[in-house]
Amino acid sequence: MAYRHVVGPRTHVFADLATLMAKATPVRSGDRLAGIAAESAEENAAARWCLAEVPLAEILARPLIPYEQDDVTRLILDTHDAASFAEIAHLTVGDFREFLLTATPDGLTRIAPGVTPEIAAAVSKIMRNQDLISVARKARVVTRFRNTIGLPGTLAVRLQPNHPTDDPKGITAAILDGLTLGCGDAVIGINPASDSVQALGDLLQLLDGVIQTHAIPTQACVLTHVTTTLAAMERGLPVDLVFQSIAGTEKANAGFGVTLALLKEAHEAALALKRGPLGDNCMYFETGQGSALSADAHHGIDQQTLEARAYAVARPFRPLLVNTVVGFIGPEYLYDGKEIIRAGLEDHFCGKLMGVPLGVDVCYTNHAEADQDDMDTLLTLLGAAGCTYIMGVPGADDVMLNYQSTSFHDSLYLREVLGLKRAPEFEAWLHGIGLTDEGGALLPGSGAPLLTAAPDLAA
Amino acid sequence: MSDPREIWARLAGLTPARIGLGRAGSGLPTREVLRFGLDHAQARDAVHAPMDAEALASAIAELGLATIPVASQAPDRATYLRRPDLGRRLDPEDFLGLQAAAESTDLALVVADGLSARAVHENAAPLLKAFAPLAEQSGWRLAPVVIASQARVALGDAIGDALKARAVAVLIGERPGLSSPDSLGIYLTLDPKIGRSDAERNCISNVRTAGLTHAKAAFKLHWLLARALTLGLSGVTLKDESDRALESGAAAPALPEPSRG
Numbered sequence: 001m002a003y004r005h006v007v008g009p010r011t012h013v014f015a016d017l018a019t020l021m022a023k024a025t026p027v028r029s030g031d032r033l034a035g036i037a038a039e040s041a042e043e044n045a046a047a048r049w050c051l052a053e054v055p056l057a058e059i060l061a062r063p064l065i066p067y068e069q070d071d072v073t074r075l076i077l078d079t080h081d082a083a084s085f086a087e088i089a090h091l092t093v094g095d096f097r098e099f100l101l102t103a104t105p106d107g108l109t110r111i112a113p114g115v116t117p118e119i120a121a122a123v124s125k126i127m128r129n130q131d132l133i134s135v136a137r138k139a140r141v142v143t144r145f146r147n148t149i150g151l152p153g154t155l156a157v158r159l160q161p162n163h164p165t166d167d168p169k170g171i172t173a174a175i176l177d178g179l180t181l182g183c184g185d186a187v188i189g190i191n192p193a194s195d196s197v198q199a200l201g202d203l204l205q206l207l208d209g210v211i212q213t214h215a216i217p218t219q220a221c222v223l224t225h226v227t228t229t230l231a232a233m234e235r236g237l238p239v240d241l242v243f244q245s246i247a248g249t250e251k252a253n254a255g256f257g258v259t260l261a262l263l264k265e266a267h268e269a270a271l272a273l274k275r276g277p278l279g280d281n282c283m284y285f286e287t288g289q290g291s292a293l294s295a296d297a298h299h300g301i302d303q304q305t306l307e308a309r310a311y312a313v314a315r316p317f318r319p320l321l322v323n324t325v326v327g328f329i330g331p332e333y334l335y336d337g338k339e340i341i342r343a344g345l346e347d348h349f350c351g352k353l354m355g356v357p358l359g360v361d362v363c364y365t366n367h368a369e370a371d372q373d374d375m376d377t378l379l380t381l382l383g384a385a386g387c388t389y390i391m392g393v394p395g396a397d398d399v400m401l402n403y404q405s406t407s408f409h410d411s412l413y414l415r416e417v418l419g420l421k422r423a424p425e426f427e428a429w430l431h432g433i434g435l436t437d438e439g440g441a442l443l444p445g446s447g448a449p450l451l452t453a454a455p456d457l458a459a
Numbered sequence: 460m461s462d463p464r465e466i467w468a469r470l471a472g473l474t475p476a477r478i479g480l481g482r483a484g485s486g487l488p489t490r491e492v493l494r495f496g497l498d499h500a501q502a503r504d505a506v507h508a509p510m511d512a513e514a515l516a517s518a519i520a521e522l523g524l525a526t527i528p529v530a531s532q533a534p535d536r537a538t539y540l541r542r543p544d545l546g547r548r549l550d551p552e553d554f555l556g557l558q559a560a561a562e563s564t565d566l567a568l569v570v571a572d573g574l575s576a577r578a579v580h581e582n583a584a585p586l587l588k589a590f591a592p593l594a595e596q597s598g599w600r601l602a603p604v605v606i607a608s609q610a611r612v613a614l615g616d617a618i619g620d621a622l623k624a625r626a627v628a629v630l631i632g633e634r635p636g637l638s639s640p641d642s643l644g645i646y647l648t649l650d651p652k653i654g655r656s657d658a659e660r661n662c663i664s665n666v667r668t669a670g671l672t673h674a675k676a677a678f679k680l681h682w683l684l685a686r687a688l689t690l691g692l693s694g695v696t697l698k699d700e701s702d703r704a705l706e707s708g709a710a711a712p713a714l715p716e717p718s719r720g
Contacts, residue, residue, distance in 0.1 A: 029541050032541070033541065033542065033543075033544070161476070162476070163474055163475075163476065164475065167473070167474070169473045169474075170473045170474030170475075170476070171474070172473075173470040173471070173473040173474050173476075173478055174474055174476050174478055176470065176478075177470070177476075177478035177479060181482075330634075331540045331541060332540065332541055332542070332543050335540075335541060365634060366499065366502035366503060366505075366506055366634065366635045366636070366637070366640075367506045367540055367574050367634060367635075371499065372495070372496075372499070393476075394474075394476040394477045394478045394480075395476070395477025395478070395480055395487075395491065395495065396477075396495070397476070397477050397495070397498075397637045397638065399474070399475045399476050399636070399638060402634060402635075402636030402637070402639065403636075404499075404637060407477075407487075409480075409482060409485060409486060409487050412482070412485035412486075413485045413486060415485070416484075416485045445463065446463035446464065446467065446481070447463060448463045451463055451466055458466050458470065
């Protein structure tokens with residue numbers, strides 16, 4: 001069915017819902033590359049008017065990719081919670097925006113299982129950045145493994161101690177740096193250079209040793225392919241969290257070498273290990289706008305909607321952590337600081353609205369039109385939006401993946417200006433070993449208490 | 460225990476990552492902010508500086524190799540960055556020109572600006588200098604070296620096809636990292652044709668003075684090409700085991716092992 005919107009003498013026609021949503025999206029390079037972006041500013045605005053009048057029930061009834069063709073569509077519809085949806089079923093997209101702006105945190109929690117990714121994406125397209133921030137800030141998604149992540153007023157940090165050759169001493173040095181700067185409550189997570197099971201085993205033992213020896217209330221992860229992690233679990237290696245990159249269509253997931261069945265198998269294997277004393281959220285997913293287009297698996301759907309569909313893939317696995325790697329993919333998908341900032345806020349909003357614990361890798365590459373000032377802006381906005389976690393990379397320079405993310409120092413800045421605390425168990429651990437004062441602020445001394453408490457690490 | 464500053468100085472020696480930076484309140488010390496700014500500036504310049512094709516042509520001519528300049532369909536840098544599809548397509552006139560110059564050869568070498576002209580300026584000629592004698596030893600016929608501007612890796616497929624080469628090696632400026640604005644990548648593809656996928660290529664990355672040296676990179680390229688020509692395949696099914704050959708001091712690549720199917 002075609003959608004129409006009249007602006008003065010001109011009638012804008014949109015062939016179907018996928019076209020309407022693509023044309024209504026704030027313009028970005030990836031949708032232009034796919035040939036589906038609005039062709040004028042007026043068309044973009046007209047599509048938003050038109051989209052605002054579409055009933056949510058109609059979005060639910062018209063899957064963008066047919067049920068028969070795509071297992072992500074089947075997952076979305078088969079697990080849809082009709083009871084939760086009943087509360088919003090009568091609304092249009094435009095009404096839904098106003099509903100969200102007035103909703104309480106409990107109200108958002110109640111409707112989350114009824115919000116499909118297409119509904120989240122549609123409403124985000126007619127929201128300004130401030131709307132994305134104020135609604136996401138109200139959404140509560142709390143997860144637990146060895147600590148509690150996502151409580152109001154907190155921000156967690158993934159300590160990302162990557163090394164170009166996985167050198168254990170180099171990785172340990174970076175972990176020590178991050179811990180002494182008060183980071184690592186979300187996870188200590190390494191992107192390995194090697195993808196062999198042997199290398200994975202060495203890194204898992206290293207991380208487990210650090211966490212167990214010093215009783216750090218956090219979890220470990222080596223971000224390798226899910227099949228490699230499955231092999232590691234079969235060998236009895238210490239796996240806290242199972243990691244996988246995921247996308248919003250069956251074909252794009254096939255490009256990552258994963259199926260929903262494979263994710264289920266890995267989830268069940270990790271649950272069976274029962275390694276989380278406080279909770280059993282044991283999955284970690286990464287996503288990012290543009291991944292489906294780059295795998296030639298986008299079905300003519302805009303990249304922001306497909307990104308929200310990736311959160312629908314994550315949701316049934318009750319993950320501890322999910323983050324969009326927002327500026328990593330490059331300027332052909334998100335061209336500059338403005339596009340990266342918008343995408344980061346959209347992704348965070350859509351994830352939270354769907355009940356997924358969204359963090360953001362606030363990042364850019366050197367061929368994008370972006371710099372540290374843009375990252376400071378996005379970081380600060382996400383702090384205000386109640387982002388679950390950010391990355392902590394030494395000096396913001398990832399020497400393995402060759403991109404710039406946020407640094408340990410960036411998290412200190414955000415805590416200071418917005419008064420954000422760490423996961424409470426981790427906060428208590430830092431205070432217990434004498435690194436922070438009772439308010440959570442780092443004490444002077446270059447991390448001496450940890451260097452003393454952990455001579456093996458500093459050796 | 461010793462002074463924390465001494466410990467941090469020692470730990471910083473264990474990784475190229477920026478650790479032990481110190482802090483000013485919650486922020487970085489001034490020297491670290493400035494150092495990061497300079498490194499980012501160099502990486503940005505590497506992305507946007509145009510390739511000097513003439514200087515490259517004369518440096519390559521000094522090695523006794525002929526060159527042909529070509530361009531992709533991306534007219535400028537801004538378009539190139541937004542439209543990777545155009546960077547993979549050869550200018551139609553250049554395609555015809557290459558076809559006219561084609562003689563049956565074993566290898567087409569393409570020097571492509573990619574995302575870092577600086578990487579190409581600093582590493583392409585030295586790499587070719589190290590590689591040319593190895594190719595001659597193996598008796599390979601080389602096509603004229605193609606110098607391609609506003610080019611992506613897959614542009615080599617069209618070039619190799621037009622030149623009727625059995626394989627193509629694209630020497631291309633890699634996406635610059637903050638600490639590596641000068642890194643060259645080499646992508647080898649057997650039987651180049653438009654539409655080859657990345658899974659059909661072998662990659663040698665981080666070729667630069669502070670990374671993989673020109674001599675080692677040339678050795679790897681020679682080893683991989685010898686294997687690819689013998690086995691009739693390139694890409695994920697061709698595993699790079701040249702390190703073992705290098706460690707054992709083999710001057711020429713080992714004979715291929717029987718295929719395991």
